[in-house]
Amino acid sequence: MSSSPAVVAKDLSLVFQTADSPVIALSEVNLSIERGEFVSFIGPSGCGKTTLLRVIADLERATSGSISVNGMSPEAARLQRAYGYVFQAAALYPWRNVLKNVMLPLEIMGLPAAERESRAREQLERVGLSGFEGKYPWQLSGGMQQRVSIARALSLQPQMLLMDEPFGALDEITRDHLNEQLLRLWEATGKTVIFVTHSISEAVFLSQRIVVMSPRPGRILEVISNPLPAGRMLDIRDSVGFAEVAHRVRQALRAGHSYD
Amino acid sequence: MTDATLPLPATRVAPAAPSRWAPMAVVVGCILLLWYVGAVALNAPQVTERLNNLGQPWDWSDLVNAAWAMERPVLPAPHQVALDFTRSVFDHAIDSPRNLLFHAGVTLSATLLGFMLGLLLGVLLAVGVVHSRVLDRGLLPWIIASQTIPILAIAPMAVVVLGSLGYPPLVSKAVISMYLCFFPVAIGMVKGLRSPEVLQMDLMRTYSASRPQLLWLLRLPAALPFLFASAKVAIATSLVGAIVGELPTGAQAGLGARLLQGSYFGQTVQIWSALVMASLLGVALVGLVGLAERATARLMGTRA
Numbered sequence: 001m002s003s004s005p006a007v008v009a010k011d012l013s014l015v016f017q018t019a020d021s022p023v024i025a026l027s028e029v030n031l032s033i034e035r036g037e038f039v040s041f042i043g044p045s046g047c048g049k050t051t052l053l054r055v056i057a058d059l060e061r062a063t064s065g066s067i068s069v070n071g072m073s074p075e076a077a078r079l080q081r082a083y084g085y086v087f088q089a090a091a092l093y094p095w096r097n098v099l100k101n102v103m104l105p106l107e108i109m110g111l112p113a114a115e116r117e118s119r120a121r122e123q124l125e126r127v128g129l130s131g132f133e134g135k136y137p138w139q140l141s142g143g144m145q146q147r148v149s150i151a152r153a154l155s156l157q158p159q160m161l162l163m164d165e166p167f168g169a170l171d172e173i174t175r176d177h178l179n180e181q182l183l184r185l186w187e188a189t190g191k192t193v194i195f196v197t198h199s200i201s202e203a204v205f206l207s208q209r210i211v212v213m214s215p216r217p218g219r220i221l222e223v224i225s226n227p228l229p230a231g232r233m234l235d236i237r238d239s240v241g242f243a244e245v246a247h248r249v250r251q252a253l254r255a256g257h258s259y260d
Numbered sequence: 261m262t263d264a265t266l267p268l269p270a271t272r273v274a275p276a277a278p279s280r281w282a283p284m285a286v287v288v289g290c291i292l293l294l295w296y297v298g299a300v301a302l303n304a305p306q307v308t309e310r311l312n313n314l315g316q317p318w319d320w321s322d323l324v325n326a327a328w329a330m331e332r333p334v335l336p337a338p339h340q341v342a343l344d345f346t347r348s349v350f351d352h353a354i355d356s357p358r359n360l361l362f363h364a365g366v367t368l369s370a371t372l373l374g375f376m377l378g379l380l381l382g383v384l385l386a387v388g389v390v391h392s393r394v395l396d397r398g399l400l401p402w403i404i405a406s407q408t409i410p411i412l413a414i415a416p417m418a419v420v421v422l423g424s425l426g427y428p429p430l431v432s433k434a435v436i437s438m439y440l441c442f443f444p445v446a447i448g449m450v451k452g453l454r455s456p457e458v459l460q461m462d463l464m465r466t467y468s469a470s471r472p473q474l475l476w477l478l479r480l481p482a483a484l485p486f487l488f489a490s491a492k493v494a495i496a497t498s499l500v501g502a503i504v505g506e507l508p509t510g511a512q513a514g515l516g517a518r519l520l521q522g523s524y525f526g527q528t529v530q531i532w533s534a535l536v537m538a539s540l541l542g543v544a545l546v547g548l549v550g551l552a553e554r555a556t557a558r559l560m561g562t563r564a
Contacts, residue, residue, distance in 0.1 A: 057466055058465075059462055059465060059466070078465075078466065078468055079468050081467065081468060083466070084466075085462075085463070085466040087459050087462070087463065088459075089459055091457070091459040091460050091463050093460065093478070093481070094560075094561070094562070095481050095484075095560035095561060095562070096561075097561060104467075104477065105467045107477070108464075108467045108468075108469045108473050108477070109467075136561035156467075
């Protein structure tokens with residue numbers, strides 16, 4: 001079972017019925033993601049990248065086609081808590097302090113209190129927030145809040161991280177820093193990471209493969225393999241190799257008239 | 261980079277913050293003034309008649325003094341009410357029916373019982389409405405309709421029915437209170453339980469949280485600010501309900517009974533003292549809910 005790919009989508013389509021006309025959010029998507037891969041979905045708004053991630057997470061249901069997550073249905077994977085999901089906003093509960101926010105999913109899982117706390121403290125340390133356990137969300141900066149939400153997703157010890165533009169609302173300096181931290185985290189844990197972004201340089205810096213998508217209807221234009229080596233540091237972004245991959249992504253986006 | 265000759269910002273002395281009591285004192289002063297004038301105006305017909313009957317010449321000061329000292333005035337002067345109020349509170353034992361505090365206590369017990377029942381009923385109804393489409397469609401219109409019936413029409417029926425079933429007056433009064441005060445709680449809680457953002461709901465779904473977990477860990481904490489806002493309205497209407505519940509019972513005790521007796525015997529001063537007591541009680545109850553709200557907010561780490 002552990003050999004089954006993390007995600008396999010075949011002819012996946014999703015149509016939203018709206019008041020005036022149906023919206024084709026995903027059209028004939030075919031994609032396979034191996035376990036341990038870091039894959040980014042990139043494209044302009046409305047290209048279905050978030051919808052695809054939500055289908056994987058069983059937050060939306062596909063209209064036709066098939067999808068499996070870790071060799072089972074998305075629902076079964078969700079019920080097994082196979083993934084941790086990081087949203088665009090941190091979505092911390094304002095009445096819980098940092099530690100209790102990270103312990104929330106563990107409380108829902110029904111873990112004993114002592115284990116909840118030790119796991120939560122471990123993940124907070126991993127994202128560099130030891131010492132902030134007793135703070136409330138409003139006392140933290142946006143970047144720290146998002147790190148708490150990453151620790152919260154990691155506390156489930158999922159095989160897979162689903163991240164929906166997690167750093168989109170942060171300033172560039174914080175974003176760079178968190179990108180590097182995320183890459184180290186992925187290298188250390190070997191988890192599958194599926195990362196939605198609309199930043200070309202973020203996608204190229206982080207991922208092994210970049211799925212370029214286009215809107216109306218939402219579809220995959222091209223899947224670009226990223227030859228940049230592992231152990232990337234931020235200054236790799238100034239290299240020629242980086243510029244070449246970024247250029248290919250930009251061309252693919254342009255080919256889909258995604259800039260219109 | 262900048263040189264050191266930049267002028268220091270002049271130390272500004274903050275203007276003395278106006279005391280929060282000052283505006284209140286002005287308002288109270290205006291009310292008292294209007295009240296005294298009104299007492300003269302409303303009592304003048306009776307007073308002039310009496311002064312004329314005495315057959316002696318009288319002037320404005322006689323009129324004013326008499327108008328502020330009538331035994332059964334149309335509108336008693338503030339100091340008459342204050343005197344009656346303090347006498348009835350301090351001159352009698354606390355368990356004497358002549359003590360206003362005794363009556364306040366009777367009404368208070370019905371108010372609190374009714375408030376607790378109303379709170380419980382309101383929260384339970386809201387939880388039902390939020391969780392069941394059938395209840396949402398089927399129950400909410402009835403909840404709203406229930407409040408369109410004047411409480412004065414329902415109160416006597418509740419008293420008669422519950423009395424014939426052998427319940428003490430406390431229970432029938434509390435039921436009337438509950439009937440009035442579950443409504444703001446139910447409406448506020450429906451809104452509060454639905455207040456979590458889509459993102460927070462999605463998060464719970466990714467954790468495969470059960471519905472009770474969703475309720476307990478997300479919906480209820482998110483609804484607490486709404487609950488307290490509703491509870492402030494509810495506890496005030498609960499007091500009104502308890503007083504109204506005392507009117508048709510021919511009750512011997514309670515602020516409502518005191519009001520009724522006052523109007524039977526034309527004891528307007530007594531009516532006004534009871535009204536003052538009722539409003540003080542109302543202010544104290546709303547204040548208590550406010551304190552509970554603040555304590556809860558502190559426990560929940562809300563920004564001070």
